[in-house]
């Protein structure tokens with residue numbers, strides 16, 4: 001496992017407020033990591049620290065570099081889509097592609113043009129004439145056309161309709177991802193990325209609260225629908241979370257110790273969305 005990101009006791013304060021608290025994690029080459037957390041959890045703050053765009057306490061190594069001291073060289077190997085539009089409104093698409101070609105040594109203009117050819121974004125359109133979704137597509141075209149080792153996507157599909165969202169993730173896998181690249185994605189629409197993730201991290205109030213490979217979820221968490229007349233009995237097994245549904249409550253267990261859970265009904269692996277709700281509750 002080749003580490004791409006190593007964070008040790010990373011903290012970030014805005015005045016007295018701690019946006020990140022003592023966060024330690026490792027992200028390896030080839031991972032597609034979902035960084036999930038509620039509003040204000042610290043996701044964007046963490047991404048900004050990784051990219052050298054924000055100061056922090058503790059130690060961070062990204063692609064073998066310290067983002068505090070090697071930001072410029074680090075950013076040559078990283079592509080970033082921020083959650084706020086950062087493209088200048090006056091520029092047109094063709095100028096933007098030429099600008100990228102002139103300034104980024106790893107930008108492939110032919111790839112960007114071929115991606116844009118499949119959209120209705122015209123080369124002579126100015127950024128200010130594009131819809132929110134089109135700006136996001138343009139941003140994606142730029143990001144996946146950089147031969148980056150690490151791609152960081154902060155709420156990349158915000159403002160895109162469902163067809164484009166699905167296409168966005170499809171293109172990410174087919175046009176960008178390979179085992180030597182690493183992708184970090186934050187989104188609130190977790191069900192849309194569940195199928196493509198290899199790893200999952202939850203953060204809340206600046207703290208890490210889950211860090212697992214997707215294929216480990218099944219061995220750590222289990223869900224069972226408990227018939228109404230057995231709910232009190234099942235509660236004795238300390239479910240992490242419980243939600244009502246037709247035909248009995250669905251209980252989610254962390255590291256279940258009892259084999260008797262299967263007596264209540266068929267066991268299943270929770271979705272990321274249900275696991276998230278359980279861990280945040």
Ligand SMILES: Nc1ncnc2c1ncn2[C@@H]1O[C@H](COP(=O)(O)OP(=O)(O)OP(=O)(O)O)[C@@H](O)[C@H]1O
Nearest residue numbers: 014017019037038039040041042043044045046083
């Ligand atoms: N420049 C800043 N000055 C002061 N506080 C800030 C600043 N940037 C972020 N914060 C605070 O830090 C916390 C984490 O913010 P951050 O943007 O990292 O959250 P997030 O997890 O990305 O949230 P969201 O899902 O809403 O985008 C929030 O409470 C936010 O108000």
